[in-house]
Each structure stands twice: as structure tokens, then as C-alpha cells.
Amino acid sequence: EVQLVESGGGLVQPGGSLRLSCAASGLRFSTFWMSWVRQAPGKGLEWVANIKENGNEKNYVGSVKGRFTISRDNAKNSVYLQMNNLRVEDTAVYYCATRGGPKGFDYWGRGTLVTVSA
Amino acid sequence: QSVLTQPPSLSGAPGQRVTISCTGSSSNIGAGYAVHWYQQLPGTAPRLLIFDDTNRPSGVPDRFSGSKSGASASLAITGLQAEDEADYYCQSYDSRLSGPTFGGGTKLTVL
Numbered sequence: 151e152v153q154l155v156e157s158g159g160g161l162v163q164p165g166g167s168l169r170l171s172c173a174a175s176g177l178r179f180s181t182f183w184m185s186w187v188r189q190a191p192g193k194g195l196e197w198v199a200n201i202k203e204n205g206n207e208k209n210y211v212g213s214v215k216g217r218f219t220i221s222r223d224n225a226k227n228s229v230y231l232q233m234n235n236l237r238v239e240d241t242a243v244y245y246c247a248t249r250g251g252p253k254g255f256d257y258w259g260r261g262t263l264v265t266v267s268a
Numbered sequence: 269q270s271v272l273t274q275p276p277s278l279s280g281a282p283g284q285r286v287t288i289s290c291t292g293s294s295s296n297i298g299a300g301y302a303v304h305w306y307q308q309l310p311g312t313a314p315r316l317l318i319f320d321d322t323n324r325p326s327g328v329p330d331r332f333s334g335s336k337s338g339a340s341a342s343l344a345i346t347g348l349q350a351e352d353e354a355d356y357y358c359q360s361y362d363s364r365l366s367g368p369t370f371g372g373g374t375k376l377t378v379l
Contacts, residue, residue, distance in 0.1 A: 211365075
């Protein structure tokens with residue numbers, strides 16, 4: 151059974167930083183693109199970033215470019231999202247998800263809540 | 269503002285058939301990129317319902333079906349059940365945004 155477990159969310163002030171982690175099990179992690187998708191309170195889904203199987207390609211939505219960095223450690227079956235210079239509008243539940251290409255985002259974690267507030 | 273347009277809400281009675289539309293453009297669905305659909309039950313993570321326009325992952329009932337034509341796609345649900353009450357999102361790739369993009373979501377209410 152595939153499991154994705156996010157951690158690292160919490161309350162942070164504007165301008166602060168957080169590092170999210172996602173631990174994967176039940177899949178050959180090193181063969182999957184991985185993504186972060188977020189959902190602001192009461193709003194829809196927004197893709198944030200993705201990373202290729204070997205970590206050599208990374209993509210970001212425009213609103214987080216230069217502030218967020220996605221990375222992965224295939225030895226630890228984990229993907230990370232370093233979030234710097236956080237803004238109030240980054241407040242959301244952040245989900246870790248697999249793939250996102252022609253087969254869609256096929257597995258999702260339960261999410262971790264990030265709240266940016268003074 | 270999402271580049272994929274969905275109706276904000278829809279409702280239907282148990283047993284009915286409902287269709288949720290997803291309208292895109294030449295930079296996403298119209299360019300031939302695959303469309304996927306997700307169901308999000310209240311308080312839970314999204315779940316993949318349809319991938320690559322028409323395919324159901326294992327475990328998804330055949331009451332759910334997807335179709336695509338031109339720059340639009342649709343999710344049909346037949347034999348509506350109370351447990352189908354959820355938010356539904358379409359998703360594709362957009363070449364102008366250079367990344368995956370979601371529709372704004374449709375809240376389905378079972379009357």
C-alpha cells in the first residue's frame with residue numbers, strides 16, 4: 151500500500167521559513183516524479199512544484215519561484231519543500247503527491263497545514 | 269482565476285446522472301494534454317478518479333466516466349449516491365504556465 155506522510159507544517163510569521171517533508175512508502179520512490187500541491191482554506195487546488203525522479207529537473211508555479219525549493223533524497227524515500235520569505239497568501243494545506251504527468255497525481259498524502267500570520 | 273473553468277456548484281437527486289464540465293483553451297486541453305479528475309470528500313485529501321481523459325484507476329466505480337472533445341472535458345456520474353457529495357476538480361497541463369493546472373472545482377450536492 152502506498153503511503154505519503156507530510157510533516158513540518160505550522161504557524162510562521164510573514165517573512166519566515168519552513169521546511170516540509172514527505173516520507174513515502176510502498177512504492178519504488180526513485181522511479182516517481184514527486185509534486186507538492188496546496189489548498190488555501192476554502193479554496194481550490196494549486197500545483198506548487200515538482201521534481202524529476204533523479205532530482206535533475208525541478209519546476210515551480212510562478213508565485214513561489216525564487217522563494218521555494220523542492221528537493222528529494224531517494225535513499226530516504228523523501229521529498230522536501232523549503233519555503234522561504236513566506237507570505238500570508240502561502241497559508242494552505244500542503245499535499246505531497248506522486249507523478250502529475252500523463253497518469254495524473256495518483257497518490258496523495260493527508261497534507262500538512264502551513265499558516266502564515268503575524 | 270483558473271485557466272480551466274468548471275461550474276462552481278451542481279446538484280442532483282439520488283439515482284440521477286450529472287455531468288461536470290471543464291473548459292480549457294489551446295494551451296491546455298485543446299493542445300491535446302491529458303485531463304484528469306479528482307474527488308475530494310469533506311476534510312480529506314483529493315483522490316484520483318479519472319486519468320488520461322477516460323481511464324479509471326482500480327477501485328473507482330464504473331459509475332464515473334470521463335470524456336474529452338476539443339478544448340473541453342467532462343466527468344459524468346451515473347446512479348448518483350449520497351457518498352458522491354464532494355468537490356470535484358479537473359486538471360491538465362498548461363504550456364503557457366509550464367506546469368500542471370487545476371480547475372476551480374465543482375461542489376456536488378446530492379439532494
